[in-house]
Amino acid sequence: MNDAFYIAVGTELLNFRVNLYSPVLSQKLMRLGFNLKGEITACDELNSITDALNFASKRADLIIISGGLGPTFDDLTREAVSKFLNINIIYSKEVEHFLLDKNCDISKPNIKNQCYVIESARLIKNDNGTAFGEVISTGKKCFVILPGPRNEWESMWPDVKNIVLKEFQLPEIYNRVIRFADISEVSLENILRPIMQKSNELRYTVLAGPNSCDFSITHNNKRLVDSVVDEIKGLTNEYIYGYDDDTIEGVLGKMLSEKGRNLSIAESCTGGLVSSMITDVSGSSRYYIGGINAYSNEIKESILNVKKETLEKYGAVSEQTAKEMSENVRTIFKTDYSVSITGIAGPDGGSIEKPVGLVFFGMSDKDKTIVEKRTFIKKDRLSIKKAASNTALYFLYKMIKS
């Protein structure tokens, strides 16, 4: 694989905003056949950017630069690239026409500024903003300048891809991601090791999430990748909830939409996070009716109708309470399905019998309730909430699918 380097420009990325793009970019680059070798965050100073360009261009053939293309005085990326490559900046009529079409007032100096581009650059239109992307090739190296906001540069990626593939005369790389839940990285690797050893010309990466794993397979032979995906599916199908850009909340939502069924949720230790995840999906109002966050035992009893005897005999964190919470929320909200979560998010409230991280899940439909139990060890409060929420949605997905 060829090497790529990523330069993120912006003092604010160092001081207060977090740059979340490296992993996203890395996946996209891998599909192009490039390995992301490193990343530099440069502040809004000309020297800082040219230094980074110098460092990156010695270590990679493809250099992606994002940010610093705006209209204000501290946006210096274009100037830095021009200086570093010793190529002039020129006024582009193409950009001017584009901005006029967008009803931009180019008599304003800062808008007019956007019309200046690197002389030899191939320009990439920005559907979500005013700054053009620029690709500059210098024989062996390729410099790609993109705007900072993710929705802007991501929508330009197909154009970047085509130019880069041509420039480096590369075959397109094929990548599939298989998404797993309720299995550890170690267990997954143990199951898949024979396949990875047998087909060792493919590139594999595993990313562990909150009680979930993403397994990525890359090669330029589509048929080979597909056959390995099928083989993996044969061995691990019970843990798979999706592929590529799927999320558990998206996959579950799609299934409910297609079946025309709906859902209610009763949460305790996750405190609303499961409902919040479900409603992160646009259009979730078609299948998500509502839920109860029963944080106190009184509410479990008075609103969710969990029996006083159940709470007294088995406790709020128990199989029996999870079962009643799930069954009762389904009845109260009159939905086809329901899911409940009760556990100990910590850091306090654990005991030897019921440690921090212990969580019970109830999944109901009109015929049955399934209860599952998991313990998320060595995790902090927010990680336990997140792992339990992912797992709850996965258990529900599995029950509805079967």
Next chain:
Amino acid sequence: MNDAFYIAVGTELLNFRVNLYSPVLSQKLMRLGFNLKGEITACDELNSITDALNFASKRADLIIISGGLGPTFDDLTREAVSKFLNINIIYSKEVEHFLLDKNCDISKPNIKNQCYVIESARLIKNDNGTAFGEVISTGKKCFVILPGPRNEWESMWPDVKNIVLKEFQLPEIYNRVIRFADISEVSLENILRPIMQKSNELRYTVLAGPNSCDFSITHNNKRLVDSVVDEIKGLTNEYIYGYDDDTIEGVLGKMLSEKGRNLSIAESCTGGLVSSMITDVSGSSRYYIGGINAYSNEIKESILNVKKETLEKYGAVSEQTAKEMSENVRTIFKTDYSVSITGIAGPDGGSIEKPVGLVFFGMSDKDKTIVEKRTFIKKDRLSIKKAASNTALYFLYKMIKS
């Protein structure tokens, strides 16, 4: 201010895990009197780390390196620093004793590995793990090696601070952050500009969040900073919910705890996120009783008892519905306070009268209900959920405080 540079070591930071530390580190460095000049993410290769050390040490006096200190073959940070500075690695009896005290089996080669440190390094104990921190001073430059996990390196920071302050013979820098809600970055800057112009020897930064702003003031004269904080407070007190590391959910929770009062929540467009934020705080079960996520109109009517006429006449996204949601959830859950949120998170469902981003908030106690209305423009679904959730908690905080 002196310059610092941050090197994050780990191939996984490039490929799939996000490094969230730069802004956290930047704040800590600023309080030490250092400006974070740039950041490099290096992969787990010796050359990649020494290259980064070379680049960073030419541009800063203080170099912070995190990660790559574990016991496996691809943990190369110590070796890279040793090679770069040309200082030997030695076996440390101090680390050995520490590991034996922790019942670590140092007969295992990978555990034993952890006992090796840079010869001239001052060692920093790790209360949350096995890898020691190391500070190496080379006359003018100072290299600080820390473990990757945040809970490990953050707990070691007080020791790092003391060593660095001594090493550079610096006076301690004093920093305060004022946390604002429900005011835009632009409005805040307009109000504070006269103060910033008058006291222009202080360093100011603004960080805009979801309908919130953090304003940071730094100088080595504590009395000067405190007097500016007081001045700002005088002008903007109605928008301030906290200082320094405060969060709105933490501040609200503390107030409820101290007053011995409790809370219930009725959510529509935020879909559980407000409850999830409240329950992110450890000990929130003392004051958060529970809530209802009434996503569909049927549930607003049947469970939250919003009047059918209200929904028909004014719609689910209206002042009247927000008022009934808040009042009714307080009655149903028998709590001292309640908050409700109903709005349009988009991207669909907006109209000219009720655009995407329009949200109504209801805040109730036994005597009254206050209703507020905000429109969060040009934002995506998740940002609207987050802004509305922050704002709901802030409105409740303000009502209870007054």
